Amino acid sequence: MDGGKFSRVKVHSLLSVVSSSPVAPGKVHRLSPLDQAMGHHTIHIVFYYESNPFEDGRFSLDIDNLRGSLSKMLDEYPIVTGRLTREAEGGWQVRCNDAGVRILHASVNTTMDEWLRSADASEERDLTVWEDMPQDPSFWSPFRIQINNFKCGGLAIGLSCTHMHADITSATMLIKSWTDVHSGQPLTHSPIFHLPPTPSSQCNSLPSFSALHSPTTPANIGTVTMKFSSSVIENCLLQVQSQCPDATPFDVLVAFFWSRIARWQEPSFNNHKCSLSVCVDSRSAGHSQVPFGYFGNALHFSVLNVEADKLLSGGLGQVSQYVHRHVAKAREDEFWSVMSPLDEHRKEGEGPFTIYGPRLTCINMEHMTVVENGEALMYAAAFRKGERPVHVSYHVGKVEGQGLIMVMPSAEGGLARNVTVMLPEEQIANICKDQTLIDLEPKMIVSGKR
Template identity: 50%
Template sequence: MPAFSSKIPVKNVGEQIRVTVNSKLTWVSSKPLGGKPHELSALDHAMALHTVHVIFYYRANPFERGLFDSDFSLSDLLCMYPPVMGRFARGDGGNWVVKCNEAGVRTLRASVGTTLDEWLRSADASEERNLTLNEFEGGGLAIGLSCPHMLADPTCATLFFKSWTETNRGEPVRHPPIYHLPAANARRSLSMGINSIKYLGTKSKSAESPSEKMATATFRLSHAIIKQCLAQIHDECPDATPFDLLAALFWIRIMRLKMPRHDQKHSLSICLDVRKPVHGPIPYGYFGNALHFSLLSLDAELLDTAGLGHVAGEVHRHVADLHGEELLSGINWFESRKGEIGQYAQPFRMYGPELTCISMEHMITPKGSTCELSMYEAAFEKGEKPVHVTYRVGNVEGEGLITVMPSPEAGLARTVTVTLPEEQLAELCEDQAIMDLQPTMLLSGKT
């Protein structure tokens, strides 16, 4: 099983095939590396049922010398990333490891039978997963990365790509990969709240019946609209962030589609990246999963009748109140689930048993900062920056997934991607409260 890989497009009979594979390539490091197997953490193993897909879209080809015609910056970068070129295998005790055998990164070079703008208007998630190195009619380029979630989370994939652009420009890599943290940092930070994770495990097992067909839509929201909405809820939540606002809004609208009973509670599973100071900093270059899942539960009646500002305030307080003790309890719980020979317990679905909302706020470069964390700073030698970046998590079922991400527009603008059961998504795309935000709709269709 390759660490980073891509697939040849497969379509049902009668469907139009718009992505045509022209060649297959395997990229290896520019010098031999060797190295012992890369061991995966307890949290890495917990993400084993999911995959990560990140696609960067460019209006024009960002490579001066053509797509890989004379450029070997990727091979130079791979010298820093032995696990990316490796293959998964079972190690001692039966746990997964990555054998750093320099087998290489598999890529497909392809062409897309439509323009970039038409693709962004009409492609669905299954089509988008076929993009690796793709040139569009009339110009434009998409570069996609895919990997098992237990190897890397969305931040890892983003920083790998940004490191490639820095290597391509002949600059030092700002966030070189770090594979092992000091013990204190690892125990304090790479974890999940024990009550939240137990609940997700129970909910996942109880929802193992055949799931509904899922579909995905992306809503791009402008700086002006987000600023206006934050002003409207300022009295109830003066410190609200765009994430607080959008997590609350989409949670309310989706729950109204599901018609919750008023004698029940409903929970939102909030997923945050913890590459920031908690009780000790985790470098942004940490290669692996550094996620925290926690549950925010509200009475269904309150969720249905309270104003947007009130629910945004609940989200804001929940995120602000997270502390190190909760994080520590989760990693201990994962470790405690090992069997007698040290094998980790079977993973369960992390995204979707409860409606899940991922925050990518940490990938927004603060004003005046020189750290360039934003995915929209990923420019190759021509200085061309992405016009759109897609994040998708594979194998999402059940209640669904909301991802709040940066947008190419500066300021408060955000992009929200929603995966829901097909019929619910169709209703959400016509929901008046969502349409009042005047979103630009992108990449809507089946997963």
């Protein structure tokens, strides 16, 4: 916790869990150029459950019950239990030595309902205790799972990992695979660790990463997460239908926040244009080269430029159309085109980059809205039948500069979305008291400082 603030989360124990079957000796996984470019950032996810699936009737946490299903799941993910090491050319690779995953057990001195009403983003990070990578990572676990017991009997499972190993979809899939194994079901998506060779004809340029920077001194970033109901999003989509008939919840929410933030944020002007970095998951387009089960980074970043006066005065429909058209232009070859140039930058000593923050960045997770039986991937992660998460929280570590907007599915389902906004603190204060936002009646879930 920051500033010596009292924490309601107390960690009691730390142990390691290894896979149930030993990894073949000498197995090594080389991280892709895109994986290595993400090395400045981390991923933090918290799954909230109303009941504890690891109870045995006598204890609040049955370690054997937890360890057994986790070990079986880790059989399918050898790079999760491995350790980072440098390859001959200087890049990172994972030595799959089955050194294990760190598991922390903690108690939370409040009920889950009270926590979700009162916890800020800084306190929520106590549910995913993280240790930055040391200079020598040979004994350091790049994945940490924290089991948090609430006074009401509820449970929060916190997952933290390096962004080099996994993007948000991959990290979510890891927990979903655990629930599949624990409930005796086949894996929804078996992990795939290698993509086909990069087509040389598509390694032409570095358009997606041309504006990224090396890590800088972090600004004071504030965070707020809010839920928008299905009815509110439906009304927004009806409002923009004449100008953007195929708009998605992502389009209208990004258009709304970008146009509101631009009123307070010093924009990235380029000939009087405002810039937005748009992140889409290449799995979302159904590309055969990037299957949904791919474990690693399958993100495509691109820049949307809009004239400042059009952004500020264009209205929700017009700006939604700008966003929608830009996302629709994403092509499979754009994902491939970044690989070779990133590898060249790595060999020249460039990176890792600050991916999230030099300019305002937004993450599109619409591909996760309907994944299994009409339910979003993260809310299908049930250890017991019918006991789905009541909330799933996402954070990206070391966001800098102009900030980050994440648009995620909500537990309500349908068109409802959770939006996590990470901005300089004074802009968080502005957005929270913005009357246009208040009129949409979002439910605040966590807020405050990072």
